[in-house]
Amino acid sequence: MAPRTRRTEALSRDRIVEAAVELLDTSGEAGLTFRTLTERLATGAGAIYWHVANKGELLEAATDGVIAAALTVEPAGAPRDGIRAVALGLYDAIEHHPWLATQLTSQLSRSPWGSVTPRIFEAIGRRVHALGVPEGHRFTTTSALVTYILGAAGQNAANATSAVPHASRAEFLDAVSKAWEELDPDDYPFTRAVAAEVRGHDDREQFLAGVDLVLAGITAVHLPARPGRAG
Amino acid sequence: MAPRTRRTEALSRDRIVEAAVELLDTSGEAGLTFRTLTERLATGAGAIYWHVANKGELLEAATDGVIAAALTVEPAGAPRDGIRAVALGLYDAIEHHPWLATQLTSQLSRSPWGSVTPRIFEAIGRRVHALGVPEGHRFTTTSALVTYILGAAGQNAANATSAVPHASRAEFLDAVSKAWEELDPDDYPFTRAVAAEVRGHDDREQFLAGVDLVLAGITAVHLPARPGRAG
DNA sequence: ACCTGAACACCGTTCAAGT
């Protein structure tokens, strides 16, 4: 395959990051190497290192750009709906860019001072505040929500990447269901019993159900029912 | 460093997996290579490939062994306490073996028919059932719990691995808190406001608080209050 | 059946040399 880019414009950090995102989207984390990247950009490895310190920084920049775009959610509406919208925005972003999952986990912990962590934290936390969660509980509550959202979305991204490539989603779930039904009845009574529920389930619905479960928990623990306030 | 093992016994799959776990625990995911492994076992690469198909299978086996050990939790007690105990068991296992985090995410999705997924699912799900969650909601509820637990534990494992190596936990949290306090007041009012709460927080406590939040949500949504049942 | 270890096709990164 001939290089897509003929180097009309000069190289720049932005163009490098852009190409990296394209490679990641097209061929996954393994598809981004300095070889594929130099080929795509019609340049040499050293040229890339002139603009970017190392592969980690490249991945950070790629993540930041995509997440910033994903978090531009309409600001208005009830806090609960806002949280659902932000959650879905992240879910969809991770589904379309499965390489985000790994990246988010490592950036949230490795560099919480970077821009990605505050961005996500702010988008959720602001609405947790608006929900009425009292001071002193906002950090923990927001952390729990962010953890669930990124954990679930990440799990889902792994689902998307993996699996036998040509097997449809339905076939995959069918295989899991079958495998669970054949587990030892003494050791795995529960897993066997819910095996059938695996078959039809919708990942996105299940994700939202989880968000609602956490929201219900927040309501129950931190927002004692008052007359005139809807559940 | 001289090889620790002098090859007194014959090579076996078990000994290889055992050595892999030791290397992973000692030097992290990057520390396990076929070079370090052959050195440790005083053998050649081909010998390992005779017992194990590839590196992925090696990581699977390592994960399975450690998780099975971590899930041997006392069976009795109230379901809620059982869930907390299982959750903490997984949390601690991942904290002691941070490489588990990545591994669990990929195994839960890539091979839900493997032994790891059913093991975790069964340990939590059985107690979700005992809690009284009605049929038709057990799969989704258990998924949400497992997602939160593995997501939080995984995030924590990343914390453990990363950070400037010599910085103490307190110093690290202090740096994060400071960085958050310096964010733009217009863009990050919430994050700035909770920056102080980062400083003192205990990860384990916060993890458990999250589990309790999900449990409260399950109670609120699926276990309508009845006279004679304690919250 | 089980093991050896050189060889292969990759990585990320560096760096003298060019313009």
Added chain:
DNA sequence: ACCTGAACACCGTTCAAGT
């Protein structure tokens, strides 16, 4: 200042050859 591209020190995996 910006870029080239060969070279370095690694990877995981294979495979003819040994016992």
